Amino acid sequence: MPTFFNSWLPFIYLYVGGGIFFLAGMILIRRTKAIDMRLKRHRLWWKILILGYFSFAAFHAVLIIAALYW
Amino acid sequence: MEHIRDIGSQLDWIVLIIYMVAMLLFGSYFAKYNKDTSDFFFGGRRFTWWLIAMSIVATGVSSHSFVKYSAMGFKYGFSSSMSYMNDWFFVPFFMFGWLPIIVYSKIRSIPEYFEKRFSPSARFFVTILQLLYLVGYVGIGFLTMGKAILPLMPEYFTIFGVQIHITLMGLIWVTALVVGIYITFGGQTAVIFTDLIQGVMLLFAGILIFFLGVAYVGGWHTFWNLLPASWKLPFAGLIHRRNLIP
Numbered sequence: 001m002p003t004f005f006n007s008w009l010p011f012i013y014l015y016v017g018g019g020i021f022f023l024a025g026m027i028l029i030r031r032t033k034a035i036d037m038r039l040k041r042h043r044l045w046w047k048i049l050i051l052g053y054f055s056f057a058a059f060h061a062v063l064i065i066a067a068l069y070w
Numbered sequence: 071m072e073h074i075r076d077i078g079s080q081l082d083w084i085v086l087i088i089y090m091v092a093m094l095l096f097g098s099y100f101a102k103y104n105k106d107t108s109d110f111f112f113g114g115r116r117f118t119w120w121l122i123a124m125s126i127v128a129t130g131v132s133s134h135s136f137v138k139y140s141a142m143g144f145k146y147g148f149s150s151s152m153s154y155m156n157d158w159f160f161v162p163f164f165m166f167g168w169l170p171i172i173v174y175s176k177i178r179s180i181p182e183y184f185e186k187r188f189s190p191s192a193r194f195f196v197t198i199l200q201l202l203y204l205v206g207y208v209g210i211g212f213l214t215m216g217k218a219i220l221p222l223m224p225e226y227f228t229i230f231g232v233q234i235h236i237t238l239m240g241l242i243w244v245t246a247l248v249v250g251i252y253i254t255f256g257g258q259t260a261v262i263f264t265d266l267i268q269g270v271m272l273l274f275a276g277i278l279i280f281f282l283g284v285a286y287v288g289g290w291h292t293f294w295n296l297l298p299a300s301w302k303l304p305f306a307g308l309i310h311r312r313n314l315i316p
Contacts, residue, residue: 001299002299002300002303002307005307006300006303006307007303007307009307010305010306010307011305014155014156014305018156018158018159019159021159021160022158022159022162025159025160025161025162025163025167026162028162028163028167029162029163029165029166029167034166034167034170035166045165049161049162049165052158052161053158056155056158060155060304060305063148063302063303063304064303064304064305066302067148067299067302067303067304068299068303070294
């Protein structure tokens with residue numbers, strides 16, 4: 001059975017460590033007004049970006065659970 | 071290392087030759103659409119997004135995907151196929167930072183951007199860096215393609231009484247020549263349309279190989295249970311010590 005270091009730690013590294021970069025990017029594009037939330041298509045992409053982050057995280061979490069317990 | 075040769079049938083060779091000739095003719099056909107540099111580099115900016123997206127996918131998926139990922143997957147498990155999984159974190163920067171600069175400044179290449187932003191010497195330096203990168207990138211594509219085709223080939227063939235030996239470098243040269251010709255004449259339009267065909271083929275073949283492989287080992291249940299848990303994990307372990315890897 002793989003240990004925590006080989007299963008969940010890489011997940012935490014990717015989605016917490018990488019999440020900091022992602023969050024920094026999201027804050028920057030809002031602050032610099034690169035994304036204009038008055039525009040419908042920009043609002044859509046904002047939602048897609050957030051949804052994408054959680055979708056990837058969920059996908060990888062399911063793969064880890066499958067590897068460990070299924 | 072043992073070299074496997076001659077496992078292909080005559081039908082395989084005929085399909086390969088027809089494919090090469092068809093791609094050459096099909097790609098070169100688009101030469102008539104190239105009237106200026108905008109046509110050559112951008113296909114006249116006339117293509118819809120999904121065609122361009124398919125071209126990008128076909129560029130990313132190539133012979134090296136099948137050879138490299140199969141080898142790494144066999145050696146280390148699923149984690150070796152997750153190379154680009156951290157890309158999402160840079161997508162906000164890319165979509166709303168970098169991409170608008172590229173699109174609205176109408177530049178034709180990355181080095182051109184560096185010239186506009188910095189200086190002609192920056193452009194020169196970036197061109198050298200890109201060439202160095204592409205030599206490796208294109209080179210590994212050709213090498214893996216040659217390694218995938220070579221086992222199908224006989225040691226030699228005879229044409230008009232002349233015996234020609236088939237070597238890895240020979241295959242690479244022939245493919246480079248075919249691709250070089252249709253890209254030179256057909257430009258980006260040829261790349262997009264040949265990519266469309268090849269992209270569909272590569273994705274279809276990739277999915278088909280996966281299912282055939284799973285069926286070959288006895289179905290999904292057998293396949294999944296054959297794998298050690300560490301091979302099923304999507305990420306490589308952060309601490310790689312012998313006693314931690316089962």
